[in-house]
Amino acid sequence: MRSWIEIPPDSDFGIENIPLGIFRHPAYGPRAATAIGPYLADLAALHELRYFEELHLPDGIFEEPTLNAFMALGQPAWRALRQRLQELFDADKGGSLRNYPDSRAEVFYPLRGVEMLMPVQIPNYTDFYASETHATNVGIMLRGKENALMPNWKHLPVAYHGRASSIVVSGVPVRRPWGQVKGADDPAPVYTPTRSLDFELEVGLVIGTGNKLGTQISTGEAENHIFGLLLFNDWSARDIQGWEYQPLGPFLGKNFASSVSPWLISPDALAPFRTEGPMQDPAVLPYLQFEGARHFDIQLEVLIQGPGMEEVSICRSNTQHLYWNMAQMIAHHTVNGCNLQTGDLLASGTISGPEEGSFGSMLEITWRGAKPLRLPDGSERRFLQDGDTVILRGWAEKEGIRIGMGEVRTEILPALP
Amino acid sequence: MRSWIEIPPDSDFGIENIPLGIFRHPAYGPRAATAIGPYLADLAALHELRYFEELHLPDGIFEEPTLNAFMALGQPAWRALRQRLQELFDADKGGSLRNYPDSRAEVFYPLRGVEMLMPVQIPNYTDFYASETHATNVGIMLRGKENALMPNWKHLPVAYHGRASSIVVSGVPVRRPWGQVKGADDPAPVYTPTRSLDFELEVGLVIGTGNKLGTQISTGEAENHIFGLLLFNDWSARDIQGWEYQPLGPFLGKNFASSVSPWLISPDALAPFRTEGPMQDPAVLPYLQFEGARHFDIQLEVLIQGPGMEEVSICRSNTQHLYWNMAQMIAHHTVNGCNLQTGDLLASGTISGPEEGSFGSMLEITWRGAKPLRLPDGSERRFLQDGDTVILRGWAEKEGIRIGMGEVRTEILPALP
Numbered sequence: 001m002r003s004w005i006e007i008p009p010d011s012d013f014g015i016e017n018i019p020l021g022i023f024r025h026p027a028y029g030p031r032a033a034t035a036i037g038p039y040l041a042d043l044a045a046l047h048e049l050r051y052f053e054e055l056h057l058p059d060g061i062f063e064e065p066t067l068n069a070f071m072a073l074g075q076p077a078w079r080a081l082r083q084r085l086q087e088l089f090d091a092d093k094g095g096s097l098r099n100y101p102d103s104r105a106e107v108f109y110p111l112r113g114v115e116m117l118m119p120v121q122i123p124n125y126t127d128f129y130a131s132e133t134h135a136t137n138v139g140i141m142l143r144g145k146e147n148a149l150m151p152n153w154k155h156l157p158v159a160y161h162g163r164a165s166s167i168v169v170s171g172v173p174v175r176r177p178w179g180q181v182k183g184a185d186d187p188a189p190v191y192t193p194t195r196s197l198d199f200e201l202e203v204g205l206v207i208g209t210g211n212k213l214g215t216q217i218s219t220g221e222a223e224n225h226i227f228g229l230l231l232f233n234d235w236s237a238r239d240i241q242g243w244e245y246q247p248l249g250p251f252l253g254k255n256f257a258s259s260v261s262p263w264l265i266s267p268d269a270l271a272p273f274r275t276e277g278p279m280q281d282p283a284v285l286p287y288l289q290f291e292g293a294r295h296f297d298i299q300l301e302v303l304i305q306g307p308g309m310e311e312v313s314i315c316r317s318n319t320q321h322l323y324w325n326m327a328q329m330i331a332h333h334t335v336n337g338c339n340l341q342t343g344d345l346l347a348s349g350t351i352s353g354p355e356e357g358s359f360g361s362m363l364e365i366t367w368r369g370a371k372p373l374r375l376p377d378g379s380e381r382r383f384l385q386d387g388d389t390v391i392l393r394g395w396a397e398k399e400g401i402r403i404g405m406g407e408v409r410t411e412i413l414p415a416l417p
Numbered sequence: 418m419r420s421w422i423e424i425p426p427d428s429d430f431g432i433e434n435i436p437l438g439i440f441r442h443p444a445y446g447p448r449a450a451t452a453i454g455p456y457l458a459d460l461a462a463l464h465e466l467r468y469f470e471e472l473h474l475p476d477g478i479f480e481e482p483t484l485n486a487f488m489a490l491g492q493p494a495w496r497a498l499r500q501r502l503q504e505l506f507d508a509d510k511g512g513s514l515r516n517y518p519d520s521r522a523e524v525f526y527p528l529r530g531v532e533m534l535m536p537v538q539i540p541n542y543t544d545f546y547a548s549e550t551h552a553t554n555v556g557i558m559l560r561g562k563e564n565a566l567m568p569n570w571k572h573l574p575v576a577y578h579g580r581a582s583s584i585v586v587s588g589v590p591v592r593r594p595w596g597q598v599k600g601a602d603d604p605a606p607v608y609t610p611t612r613s614l615d616f617e618l619e620v621g622l623v624i625g626t627g628n629k630l631g632t633q634i635s636t637g638e639a640e641n642h643i644f645g646l647l648l649f650n651d652w653s654a655r656d657i658q659g660w661e662y663q664p665l666g667p668f669l670g671k672n673f674a675s676s677v678s679p680w681l682i683s684p685d686a687l688a689p690f691r692t693e694g695p696m697q698d699p700a701v702l703p704y705l706q707f708e709g710a711r712h713f714d715i716q717l718e719v720l721i722q723g724p725g726m727e728e729v730s731i732c733r734s735n736t737q738h739l740y741w742n743m744a745q746m747i748a749h750h751t752v753n754g755c756n757l758q759t760g761d762l763l764a765s766g767t768i769s770g771p772e773e774g775s776f777g778s779m780l781e782i783t784w785r786g787a788k789p790l791r792l793p794d795g796s797e798r799r800f801l802q803d804g805d806t807v808i809l810r811g812w813a814e815k816e817g818i819r820i821g822m823g824e825v826r827t828e829i830l831p832a833l834p
Binding site (some may be wrong): 123129139142150152155156158159160161162163164165166168175177178179180182188189190191202210213214215216237240243244245246247248249250251252255256257282285286287303332333335336337338339340343344416 | 540541543546559565567568569572573575576577578579580581582583585594595596597599605606607608627630631632633654657660661662663665666667668669672673674700702703704709749750752753754755756757758761833
């Protein structure tokens with residue numbers, strides 16, 4: 001496939017991608033969109049211009065504040081839209097938009113300068129813990145090398161419920177949280193802005209269609225429920241988390257904010273980048289077994305930009321480093337009959353690769369502050385500072401095809417006085 | 418106050434109560450209602466008949482599938498409605514409904530036989546762990562007497578995020594979940610229906626109006642955000658929970674279902690039952706300090722009914738046994754800027770009193786199965802069996818005033834084949 005739109009080779013959004021998101025239309029407010037090369041295409045405008053007539057979509061479906069209503073239509077509708085958009089952008093198709101300059105003027109906007117909004121209303125958010133290196137690194141810091149991985153870790157994809165209300169989109173700044181902290185030598189806890197604010201490099205999947213309470217989704221069926229993938233920064237206050245998390249898990253150390261990238265990338269776009277995951281040993285229980293290549297080869301990068309600094313790369317990782325795949329996460333989540341809902345977000349947990357340089361959090365990069373990170377301006381970071389901007393990027397690339405996930409970019413504001 | 422409606426003295430719903438809920442109208446579907454003595458009063462009908470004219474409520478506000486839209490109007494609207502309903506039911510007020518038999522026929526239904534629905538759409542659900550006896554009992558079983566309470570427990574109200582999607586209303590049966598379980602002597606985990614299905618006796622508060630992300634709610638302001646209280650049964654599969662919960666907390670052992678009572682009881686109705694809580698020692702940090710009597714004296718009971726059996730009481734407890742009060746829960750939840758939303762549910766955690774007979778879960782009543790519970794038909798329970806019905810009840814009572822919370826009643830269905 002080749003588009004009549006000029007697309008730079010390093011663009012995240014070639015004709016094979018067709019991500020979906022929500023942008024703020026200057027006159028009409030939130031509307032659904034796709035991205036193609038350097039342009040955003042307004043799906044509500046295309047709908048009004050009758051380019052989707054054969055899809056028989058409900059009126060107004062692309063003028064909702066989120067994609068949820070469209071997602072609830074199910075996989076056939078998602079695939080039909082994707083195919084139709086590719087036709088409209090295809091240089092070799094008669095039905096392409098190329099020949100209708102009037103329509104083009106109504107539909108396309110330069111991506112630069114468009115405000116992207118939360119693409120999804122998220123009813124429930126679950127965070128997994130699916131990278132073996134990350135779980136091992138954290139385990140070593142907390143419990144030592146001998147007991148780094150808990151006995152359950154290779155038998156089930158460990159997960160916990162996170163906070164849905166405080167998930168924000170790329171561009172929304174995040175404020176350093178206050179909380180209770182107690183150092184090992186403190187006689188009592190103190191109330192302070194966190195001193196160990198951290199990011200976590202994650203990928204999230206968004207559920208398009210769920211299951212009824214009391215029913216299960218098998219690993220074979222699981223991927224049909226996935227609407228799209230996005231980048232996910234699971235902000236963490238390590239000192240608050242360390243004091244509060246026993247015995248029921250993370251709470252205020254996490255729920256002050258998480259940040260998502262604005263574009264949802266369909267599993268169909270990522271199909272050429274399917275790959276085998278790591279050997280799972282010991283063998284998993286039958287409900288977690290699966291067929292085929294269920295991992296994806298998506299490259300990930302974290303950059304940091306201090307005030308007045310250039311962006312500097314501090315981590316290169318890959319979704320291949322996950323031990324558990326998305327089909328297993330969904331099958332496990334529903335094995336007890338738990339119902340997933342349209343818009344639910346399932347995040348991977350921090351994706352750290354096996355080597356230094358591929359660790360997906362400051363906690364691991366600086367080994368809890370023991371090995372500070374030196375930035376080009378000579379400053380050091382044990383954890384994140386006010387005014388720092390953290391950028392996560394993701395893309396899959398081979399044989400001239402590049403499927404980009406865009407980025408999630410967040411500036412850190414100082415704590416409330 | 419005295420109503421012209423005949424209200425038996427043991428009724429949960431005297432004129433001082435005025436709970437709010439959602440019922441299924443035979444012709445019109447979900448509608449908001451209150452309960453008065455043995456009757457349900459249809460708020461949408463009262464609105465149409467112009468009994469709420471001076472409240473200036475939006476049209477259709479009581480024809481929504483949940484109370485959320487009304488809740489979002491804020492405390493002045495909640496209080497105005499409460500006062501107006503009391504006037505309409507008051508024997509000594511001229512504006513009372515007593516004199517309008519035509520209206521009465523359109524408004525009142527016998528409570529018995531009405532189907533109550535989920536009163537609230539719950540965007541986020543948080544479960545606390547606020548009873549000292551419960552936390553101690555569980556701690557002794559898991560870690561022994563010396564380390565029963567974690568070091569953080571008396572410094573902050575420990576909590577974790579639960580699953581909002583699987584919360585169901587009284588009357589909806591709950592299916593025994595499948596899951597991964599590993600006994601201490603098992604060489605590997607097995608896949609099985611849970612063998613230790615349990616209830617947890619809790620009270621939940623529902624947030625009426627929330628706060629913006631990045632802002633805090635003080636203990637002094639906190640109660641103004643509470644729309645109502647309800648009974649909450651936090652179903653638990655102890656064996657699934659025991660194997661999965663390290664290190665990130667409960668997940669599939671809890672998220673297969675939780676059950677709520679259908680009526681929301683306003684803090685104003687419970688004001689006569691305010692009481693001092695336990696002395697908090699060590700002193701808490703300033704953001705958790707509070708003024709006034711912030712606990713409530715609400716009596717709680719759990720009953721169990723095996724197939725073909727009478728209901729039998731197995732626990733009597735009281736919300737006074739909570740160490741942390743609701744104002745502290747809300748202040749802690751938002752101290753890091755976490756945003757609460759209209760409809761959010763904050764549950765107390767299991768409310769166990771200090772003596773045997775007041776323990777709020779089978780885990781504690783039978784001490785992990787070591788002391789089986791003998792039922793009147795001669796059968797024994799270590800945990801719950803298929804076909805058992807569990808009933809939670811709550812009420813506050815003194816000087817002739819009784820504020821009942823109704824009940825949450827749930828039958829256990831066998832696991833999927």
